[in-house]
Amino acid sequence: MLRLKKSERKINIAADLRISGEIRFDEPMAEHTTFKVGGPADVFAIPSDENDIRELLKFAKSKSIPCFVLGGGANILVADAGIRGVVIDMSRFNSITAAPLENGATVLSVGAGLPVSRAAAWAADHKLGGLEFIYSMPGSVAGAVWMNARCYNADISGILSHVDLISRTGNPSRYHPKPDDFAYKRSPFQDADSIMTGVGFSLRSADPRSLWMEMKDHESDRTAKGHFAAPCAGSVFKNNRVFGQPSGAIIDSLGLRGFSIGGAKVSDLHANIIINADNASAADVRAVSDHLAREVKNRLGFELEREILLVGEWEAL
Ligand SMILES: Cc1cc2nc3c(=O)[nH]c(=O)nc-3n(C[C@H](O)[C@H](O)[C@H](O)COP(=O)(O)OP(=O)(O)OC[C@H]3O[C@@H](n4cnc5c(N)ncnc54)[C@H](O)[C@@H]3O)c2cc1C
Numbered sequence: 001m002l003r004l005k006k007s008e009r010k011i012n013i014a015a016d017l018r019i020s021g022e023i024r025f026d027e028p029m030a031e032h033t034t035f036k037v038g039g040p041a042d043v044f045a046i047p048s049d050e051n052d053i054r055e056l057l058k059f060a061k062s063k064s065i066p067c068f069v070l071g072g073g074a075n076i077l078v079a080d081a082g083i084r085g086v087v088i089d090m091s092r093f094n095s096i097t098a099a100p101l102e103n104g105a106t107v108l109s110v111g112a113g114l115p116v117s118r119a120a121a122w123a124a125d126h127k128l129g130g131l132e133f134i135y136s137m138p139g140s141v142a143g144a145v146w147m148n149a150r151c152y153n154a155d156i157s158g159i160l161s162h163v164d165l166i167s168r169t170g171n172p173s174r175y176h177p178k179p180d181d182f183a184y185k186r187s188p189f190q191d192a193d194s195i196m197t198g199v200g201f202s203l204r205s206a207d208p209r210s211l212w213m214e215m216k217d218h219e220s221d222r223t224a225k226g227h228f229a230a231p232c233a234g235s236v237f238k239n240n241r242v243f244g245q246p247s248g249a250i251i252d253s254l255g256l257r258g259f260s261i262g263g264a265k266v267s268d269l270h271a272n273i274i275i276n277a278d279n280a281s282a283a284d285v286r287a288v289s290d291h292l293a294r295e296v297k298n299r300l301g302f303e304l305e306r307e308i309l310l311v312g313e314w315e316a317l
Contacts, residue, residue, distance in 0.1 A: 038078025
């Protein structure tokens, strides 16, 4: 991989890359992740439209540098050394439109970078039900689809109508879900390497008052579980049915609640959540998660599977 020197980077990029959105250099990723950790991204681009995305992909290809697509940063642990190459921040893809279908359902089409919680709120205000289960979960719509986000016994794939994509070579396409494409925390986009620009959900008519009641219940439940008490990325490990109990209960059974390294700590409220308790580094968070996985393996024989994604230049540590 080509690694540009800082000084030449800005000159080259300013000359070679023209987009209608925004370009920043050495952007601290800690400002774009819910863990509030992570070093600088070489090039941090905020495209305004699909042409911008094509330009960014073309630029990265011409310089042989990688591109990482950022949603809400709610499921990633970015290395302290940061991210080499281009980060594409999808936050300006935040449109919302609704189209009724003849069968009485409505397709809600939203920009990929829209916070999924805002999509749920908009739907409820417009008497549309289906997204209420995911209200108050951090992250973007596309991030939720990428991981097939799951909460309160529902997966986001259950209401998916379509996904608009741009391939790494710049070609647009529309994906329609097929049976078996999705599984627990699995989506076809994890292997596809394409960029989601928009997502459609199949929703039904519903009473806004009962939708909001359910949504507020979920939000209170998350608050009680400490989801918003300190910077974190939700569950660190996936749940595996073979273990017979949730990963949090397994970690708890080993007395690891409250375990800490540096500024990172296992939450006192939920053993499957690591929090940035006191100016943690990404290395601290990783060290705590590695310790939990090692302890569970050594003492119980289970291999925990990490749900949060390691992003950036980890090998530099
Ligand atoms: C307090 C808290 C509670 C949480 N609770 C839950 C929960 O109940 N259930 C659950 O499933 N998760 C939960 N999470 C984890 C997180 O909210 C979800 O995984 C969320 O879907 C991540 O979305 P994101 O936009 O932040 O994705 P990011 O973290 O930004 O990215 C995740 C992955 O998606 C890819 N991606 C993002 N956008 C695009 C795009 N436009 N095109 C292609 N790829 C893309 C990224 O490249 C990356 O590989 C929680 C997190 C927090 C902080």
